[in-house]
Amino acid sequence: MLKINNLSKTFKLNTKQKKQLSKDYVYAINNINLALSGNQIVAMIGSNGAGKSTLMRLLTGTLLPSNGEILIDGINIFEDLNQARALIGLVSDNTQLYHRLTVRENLTFFAKLYNMKNSQIKSRIDQLSQTMKFNDFLDKRLSDCSTGMKQKANIARALIHQPKLLILDEPTSGLDLMSAQTALKIIEQQKNENCLVIFSTHHLHEVEMLADHIIAIEQGHCVFSGNQQDFISHHQGDTLYQAALNCAQQVIL
Numbered sequence: 001m002l003k004i005n006n007l008s009k010t011f012k013l014n015t016k017q018k019k020q021l022s023k024d025y026v027y028a029i030n031n032i033n034l035a036l037s038g039n040q041i042v043a044m045i046g047s048n049g050a051g052k053s054t055l056m057r058l059l060t061g062t063l064l065p066s067n068g069e070i071l072i073d074g075i076n077i078f079e080d081l082n083q084a085r086a087l088i089g090l091v092s093d094n095t096q097l098y099h100r101l102t103v104r105e106n107l108t109f110f111a112k113l114y115n116m117k118n119s120q121i122k123s124r125i126d127q128l129s130q131t132m133k134f135n136d137f138l139d140k141r142l143s144d145c146s147t148g149m150k151q152k153a154n155i156a157r158a159l160i161h162q163p164k165l166l167i168l169d170e171p172t173s174g175l176d177l178m179s180a181q182t183a184l185k186i187i188e189q190q191k192n193e194n195c196l197v198i199f200s201t202h203h204l205h206e207v208e209m210l211a212d213h214i215i216a217i218e219q220g221h222c223v224f225s226g227n228q229q230d231f232i233s234h235h236q237g238d239t240l241y242q243a244a245l246n247c248a249q250q251v252i253l
């Protein structure tokens, strides 16, 4: 479903950084190759600055690579961005909704951007509000919604066009326990919707709870791709926590 071939992304350094590091650019993503099938939940883990957000931005086509390609169902997202965007949903800090509009109006607005017909929009909003349980605030203005409600609406926005690839960058960041739990349950449901879900997190209990597959990124490299059990044994840990610590401490030459 998703193929990443020889993917790299460099960023130019500013004058001060150039002096400090004695180089002109930094590899945020360094020659990543991955193949992932659909109908599974993938957790992306890694230290601060490892390259997770950069990889997510590349996956959604919002950032262009310095080298390599990403294929979703055979579509090269950098060559055919419009077609690819119809297959992708993104939830991140930067995907904001309109505060003066209601949840329903927001979802309708974004659905129209995907050229959905009015009848399709209505039935999709009905479906999402039932499965994600937000009937009670569908007609509330975003500005009157709690942080948890807003995140639910944000996830619904990303799902409105039934994407095949759902990307969530730290989806529970800033949420209280109950709201985070709700967001995680919604993510879990997507496995039944013929969707490949990739979420980044620093919370290992979320990985334990949801992930069929783990991708570990360190210093721009993909240092592991496989299931939880293999991750733990590969990094000689008794627990996911210990394995993740060992993984983060490994030096990349």
Ligand SMILES: Nc1ncnc2c1ncn2[C@@H]1O[C@H](COP(=O)(O)OP(=O)(O)OP(=O)(O)O)[C@@H](O)[C@H]1O
Pocket (backbone or CB within 6 Å): 011, 012, 026, 027, 028, 046, 047, 048, 049, 050, 051, 052, 053, 054, 055
């Ligand atoms: N626009 C940019 N210009 C220069 N360097 C950048 C830019 N964006 C990211 N970087 C650098 O690329 C590297 C990867 O950053 P990225 O934000 O992808 O890491 P991350 O794994 O998401 O980190 P965190 O867990 O802290 O969110 C870092 O060294 C960062 O400083």
